[in-house]
Structure formats: C-alpha cells, structure tokens
Amino acid sequence: MEKTLVLIKPDAIQRGLVGEITQRFEKKGLKLVGMKMMRLDDALLREHYSHIADKPFFPGISNFMQSSPVIALCWEGVEVVEAVRILCGITKAREADAGSIRGDLAMSVQSNVVHASDSSENAREEVKRFFNPEDLFHYDKDEYIHVYADDERS
Numbered sequence: 603m604e605k606t607l608v609l610i611k612p613d614a615i616q617r618g619l620v621g622e623i624t625q626r627f628e629k630k631g632l633k634l635v636g637m638k639m640m641r642l643d644d645a646l647l648r649e650h651y652s653h654i655a656d657k658p659f660f661p662g663i664s665n666f667m668q669s670s671p672v673i674a675l676c677w678e679g680v681e682v683v684e685a686v687r688i689l690c691g692i693t694k695a696r697e698a699d700a701g702s703i704r705g706d707l708a709m710s711v712q713s714n715v716v717h718a719s720d721s722s723e724n725a726r727e728e729v730k731r732f733f734n735p736e737d738l739f740h741y742d743k744d745e746y747i748h749v750y751a752d753d754e755r756s
Contacts, residue, residue: 605635605676605738606683606719607728608690612670614715619707620673623716626689626703627677631749636676636729636738642667650731666712674732680754683718683725690718 610623628634647664648655654663677686691702695714698705708714719725729738746755 603678604682605678605729606686606725607732608675609717610673611715613713615670619715623703632682633678633743635678636733639671639673641671676729676733676738680750683722686718690716
C-alpha cells in the first residue's frame with residue numbers, strides 16, 4: 603500500500619479544525635499509520651519547501667508555518683496520494699471544489715488548512731522527512747474488506 607503525508611497547518615490548528623479534517627480521511631477509508639504534533643524549524647522548512655526557498659515570498663510562508671504547531675499525518679491506502687489530493691482540493695482554496703477540505707474550510711493559497719504530497723515520489727520523501735520508521739505503525743485494518751475489493755488489498 604502507498605503512503606502519503608498530510609500536514610494540518612497552523613490556521614487549521616488555530617481554528618479548531620483538526621478533528622474535522624482527520625475525519626474526512628477516515629471516512630474515505632484511509633488508514634492512519636502515523637500522527638504527531640510538532641513545531642517546524644528553519645532547517646526542516648527549507649528542506650520541505652526547497653523548490654520555493656529562494657522565492658521572495660518564502661519568508662512569509664516560513665513565518666506562517668512556524669506561527670503554531672502543525673500536525674503531521676501519514677495515511678496509507680491504494681493510490682492514496684491521488685485520493686488525498688482529491689479530498690484536499692486545489693491549493694488556491696477559494697477556487698477549490700465544494701465538498702473538498704479546502705473548498706469547505708479555507709479561502710487562501712497560504713492559509714489553506716492542509717499540505718498534501720503531490721506525487722508518489724514526493725510522498726515517499728516527505729514521509730521520511732517527518733517520520734522515523736518507528737513512528738509509523740503497521741496493523742490490520744479490519745474494515746478494509748468493506749473498502750477495497752480482494753485483489754486491491756493484496
């Protein structure tokens with residue numbers, strides 16, 4: 603099964619949306635295999651946002667992401683990266699589809715309540731960046747027989 607990273611951002615923490623956001627992934631049938639609350643330091647933010655770290659707007663993103671703790675979640679499932687991206691909606695939250703997390707709960711590009719890995723390759727790197735192997739749990743999810751067909755579970 604594939605794994606992906608979701609960060610519940612400072613705006614969601616401050617607005618009390620953690621339960622609602624987490625519940626959306628659980629209701630979809632995804633398996634939560636890692637969860638931790640943490641403060642992001644400069645080094646981690648520079649690594650995570652290396653593709654924009656040299657942009658003039660990066661200090662604003664860094665300040666925002668350090669304004670409150672975040673919650674890092676690792677979800678597992680079949681094609682979970684794409685499933686999570688659909689659940690989250692597009693980055694520009696005010697244009698995200700109604701029914702998506704961002705479409706229902708946010709209006710901003712920066713304050714869009716969640717970060718989600720954008721590809722399988724990035725998901726593998728991001729999960730390693732935020733979780734040590736011992737932070738991730740392997741367990742049977744009994745409801746999988748009602749979420750996936752037999753050939754999808756193997």
